[in-house]
Amino acid sequence: MADFVIAVDGPAASGKGTIATRLATYFDLPVLDTGLLYRCVGVLMERAHEDLDDEAAACAAAAMLTADQLDDPRLRTRAAGELASRVAVHGRVRDALMEFQRTFAGQEGGAVLDGRDIGTVIAPDAQAKLFVTAAPEVRAERRWKQLTAQGETVSYEDVLADIAVRDARDGGRETAPMRPARDAVLLDTSEMTIEQAADAARRIVEAARARWLSST
Template identity: 35%
Template sequence: MIIAIDGPAGSGKSTVAKELSKRLGFTYIDTGAMYRAVAYKIKEECIDPEDLNAVLNLMKGIDIKLEQSNDGVKVFLNGKDISPYIRTEEIGKIASKIARFSEVRKILVGMQREIGKKSKNAVIEGRDTGTVIFPDAEIKIFMTASPDVRAKRRWEELKKKGIEISYQQILREIKERDHLDETRKDSPLKPASDAIIIDTTDRSIEEVLNQILEIVKKGNIF
């Protein structure tokens, strides 16, 4: 059983997907973390993310694994836990740049499908899980929210971590990332034709979770 959750940065999809997987006892698959793992290696090796050949050569020598934990998922790159280092705005920007390359997406989509097939049941989240990776997913959710609200959420999250950054800068970066994700030629960010769209602008995580759990029940999955 596959539940695919898509949406832009800051829509709440990661938080919802993690909690949903816990409540259902499903495997949680964070596709964006895999792009961030590649982005982390690109930064570490000082490679230009716009240089496709260099990126593809780098990908030949990397092994990415996702491991379930109480905190959601740990990301391992060549055996090293890089989870604490891949959630920065800089890594996110690099990830969006390489996500525009069809060749990069093809490699990672293959990995993601393999993880999904090995899992008996899974909640998979990202930006094209319902349109490309698992178009036959039993349930497809597309979460969205206004750019202002998404920027505020991210700003508050970073403040709690002691990271100083202006709200306006985060808002600008979110809009830039939306543009990159929505306008890329391969697998642009958009709802699947049969996805249920949930606007989280004025809703709590618990409200969204309850709605999705009701959808699961109505689908006679259990």
């Protein structure tokens, strides 16, 4: 059977990461959270005391990235998310990380990738595409609860402000802005539990897979 690729895009805290993981388990496919690549670049730059606005330095950090670095729990922090959003505006950084992502997507059997530009740039030919979203206030509450559970001290208001800044930055960048692919299915999880969202995503992908199989 040919490779089956699932692209899961959407803004921060929309639930796309959990949905991608659930889909990978259900369809027995490897999964990549592409946001971790950018978080890792940002963290590497911070540790080296590099200027996050220095595109050349960011490219150098991207070139140093290895797969085993993506398991660092510090990449899941609020600070790492802000660093990622800042380095992701650099077009050359995105180019440097593109091959990593496309190689993952192109592995035998297929894969699940979640991010901001999977269905539009990284895997435009993916057989199933979702754009997962939710109201900013809902996403902020989810992220606040997650960060609090991790032991971070942060207010809901600050997280909501972060969400607004990241949405504007991710959607307004010149290179590969965050937007739904034309053939992506929109999944608004604002009023869904994670179980409901994962089930809805599964049904969307199963329908896409059935169409794909009937055409091959």
